[in-house]
Each structure stands twice: as C-alpha cells, then as structure tokens.
Amino acid sequence: MKGIYKCKINNYHRIGDDLYLLSLRLSGRVAVKPGQFFMLRVREGSEPLLGRPLSWFRYFPNRRILEFAFQVMGKGTEILSRRREGGDLSIIGPLGNGFETKGLRGRVLLVAGGMGMAGLWSLAEALGRNPNCAVELVWGVKSKSRFFLLKELSKRFKVHPATEDGSLGKAGLATELVKELIDQEGLPEHIFACGPKPMLKSLSKPALSKKIPGQVLYEERMACGVGACLGCAVPASGGGYLHACLDGPALRFDQIDWERVRC
C-alpha cells in the first residue's frame, strides 16, 4: 500500500566512488515489487523542496530494512550522502508500476548502466529464484570504482562487466557488449535495462529491430511521484506522453517513442 513512511537511518556507507548505500528501518512492513520507486525527502524543510525518486535496492522484511543505493548527482543526493545514522527520513511509496515478469522463461539479459544496477538488483534476485529463467547481467560503468557489490553479484549470476576506461572487464560501453553477446550467443528471450537515457535509447534499436521483448526502468524529473503533477512525461510511441510515475517507471521498449527522447 502506497503511503508515507517515517524511517530511521539504520546504516550508511560508501560503496564506491560517489556511491552510497542507505539502509532505512521502516515503521511498518511494505510490499515492494522490483522496478518500483520511492520519493525520499532528503531532509526536512524547504531546501531542497522536492523529494528525490529512487528505486529501492534491497528489502529485508523481517528486519523491516529497506535499502537504497545512489550516486551523488546533484544537490539532493549530496545532502542525502551527508545524513547521519539514527536520523529520521520520510519516504513515500512504493510508487509506480514495477517490472512485468509473469510467464518469463529462458535466457534473460539484464543490462545496467552505472547506478542503474540499483534498479535491477531486486529483479535479478527475483528472477534468480525462478527455475525457468537463466539470468545474465551486463553492467557497464565509467571506471571500476563505480562498481558496487560486484563480487557478491558475480557469485550468484553470470556477470559481464564493462568499463569505459578499460579498468575492469571489457573496455567500452554496456551496449557494445550487449551487441557482442547477441552476435555470439544469439538473442535472449527478454531484456531488462536500467541506466542513463543514451544507453536505453541505443539499446532500443536492436531490441525493436530484432523484436526482443524488453522493459526499461525509465527515469524522468518529477515533482510529486503520484500522478498529480503530470511532470514526468515520457514520449509515447503512439503520440502524446506516458507518465513515468504512473505508467512506468518500468515500460516496454515499444511503448516509448525513442526519437523524441531527449538525452
């Protein structure tokens, strides 16, 4: 159930270059789906004014611990990175439609760009429990200091890392690695992707032309997160706009008019 949760900051640590893992203790239980998000009020008061939408990262229901992983990108996340353990933080959620995973089988490719891994982690865990699915991950980052929990992930899944500077794994972009994988091993049954818009846009080309079913976790600037302001417009393939907070953030490649997506 969508709601406002007052949380205590349970634990906080740096997990990479400008990357943080925020662990919150919730006041009650929450039912979350992979791909859903929360609006985090990074601190009380009017500066910054708006909440920050973040995908949930991991959830431990027995301990009522909900985790978020984020990269410092601007003022909001910078303030969030300086919060202290034991402090209060209120969150609104879970919001939006998560990934559709019903009836999924066969080889499933998860493609993460940078911090996009935070949005796919819970999906990887869920699909990992599905005996009909073989999960493979492609994870591209700028440089190896931007990976987090890579070892833990690699123990459980087949992970193909890529770095733009070549400091770990394949040198290049995640999308280039995906193309190679498709050439060598054939088409996957399904693609899930989360990352910067240029990555998603580039990935939409093979996904649509080769008719690989797939979903992206679409990020857009928003004010309310609940469908009230209509701010988070996503160009829709049939014309007009979808809204990331209500229709998404998980959207199929073919729902989006990629030509009109501004990067």
Add this chain to the structure above:
Amino acid sequence: MLSLETRIGRLVLKNPIILASGTCGYGDGYRDFFPAGQMGAVVTKGISLKPRAGNAPPRIWETAGGMLNSIGLENVGVDKFISEKLPLLRKQKARVVVNIFGERREDYAKLAERLGKEDGINALELNLSCPNVKKGGLEFGRDGRSVKQIVWAVKSRSGLPVWVKLSASRSDPAELARWAEEAGAEAVVISNTLRGMAIELEKKRPALGGITGGLSGPAIKPVALAAVYEAARAVRIPVIGCGGICSGRDALEFLLAGARAVELGTAVMANPRAPLEILRKIKDYLSGLGLQSIEQWIGTLKPE
C-alpha cells in the same frame, strides 16, 4: 469551538484550504494520502475543449526555494473529463472547482456551457494566467476588457460561480481583480506560477523542454502576498491566496492580508501531508488566540 468555515461568493467552504489546479490531478491525485473531502475544495487540472498532449520533457526543474514546471496544460479534454474523471470526483464528496482554459475567448464560453450541465461542480476557475502555453490564458489575463468579457460569458453560459485566476506578475493584479468583480466573478485567485527559466550550463541548453516555465514554491510567496494584499483592498469579492504557501504560518499570513481562503500546490507535491498539517496549525493558532471563527482573523492586518 472554532469555526473554519469561509464563504466564497455563493459557496461555503468548511475550511480555507484548497488544492490548487494542476497539483492534484483531476482533484483526486492524493486519494491514497487523504480524502479530498477533508479540504475546503479541490481545483482540477486545467480542462480544455480538446485533449492536450502538453509540452516536451523535461517538465520539472527544481530551483532555489522553488520549482519550475512546463506541463503545458496536458489534459484529457472536456468530454473525457466529464465521462471519466468527474464521476470519481463526485464520490470523493469534495467541493469541486473545475479549472478551465481556452486558446480562444469563445473556448471559455463553450466549456462553460458543457460543464454547466453537469452535477457535482461547485464553481469554475478561469485560467487567465498560465505562463506555459503559447496561445490563450495569460494573454487574456493581461487585459481588463478581455477578463470582463470572458467572465461574463462563462457566468451567463454556466450559471456557476466564477473564480478568476490571475498572475501576480505583469499587469496590476488589483486592477484586473476590479474588472473581474465588475463582470460578476465571485472570487479572484492570486497567483498562478510566475514565468521563469533555468539553464543546464554544461549542456548549454534550457533545462526545460518548453524553454521557459512557471515558478512556484516558497520563492514566489512574497510576490503573491503583496498582490493578494493589494487586491483584497481593491475589491469586495473574496480573494483567494496562492503562491508558495508551505506552512500554517504562511497560510495565516495570507488570511491576515485579506485572503478568504488559500490554495496549496507545490507544498503538497513536496509533502502529501502538508494540507492536513497546515489545517491543524491554523486551528491550533486561532484557538490559542481564543477566536470563535476564522472570520475574526481574515483581513485583520494592522495598518502600520
């Protein structure tokens, strides 16, 4: 027992808190957080004759003490509003104000005629002040004669109370409020967002897809407050304050300056509990002063 009832023309609101147009969807955007019926009234997203897709994203940009939006009046159009949205709103048992927008003067009259036939609408709010569209809205809200003509047309075609939403920027809002009053408007709402802009420096481009947008939030509160103060002294019809109200104290200031109710927008988007928190604060404050009615507070600002 303190009464928070406030009269806006023919309409009695149970309290002075109104959800502003464009910030609560079609009036029920916050149903998961509080029933719309707990508010004095809710104002819907601006409704036009034909559906509008709205402006290209990004549509939201946070600024110091505020935010810019460039939604561009995306809405389902009046037909779908009546068939799909209004029934949901009637169930919420809220006072419903429908905000209407037209590119041409006659659009307002046509909208008034359609909406005047529907049950469950308590007033129409005319958007004559949106900074985010190329045609209509603000261009009519700059000129007293256009304001008068549109108000008159809407009033006579709908039979509903007419509120006029004006901008605190540009023209003299008190002057425009007088024109609205003369034409028979039952309230003026001041202010809409104020036109503003942000730039993405590294990308050397405007931050918003619509290039410029409307500024809202605490940053515009003093501008709106001054305009409300002046308009409330210039007209006898109720003035409704809107612009950066984020706390009970902010709301109390607008009421003191002469507003008979306040609209909340950005505050609710930042914190969905804000309307109920602000209402509680107003009650506590006025009860603490030993007042019996909010009437004893409205417009009692000392002259010096």
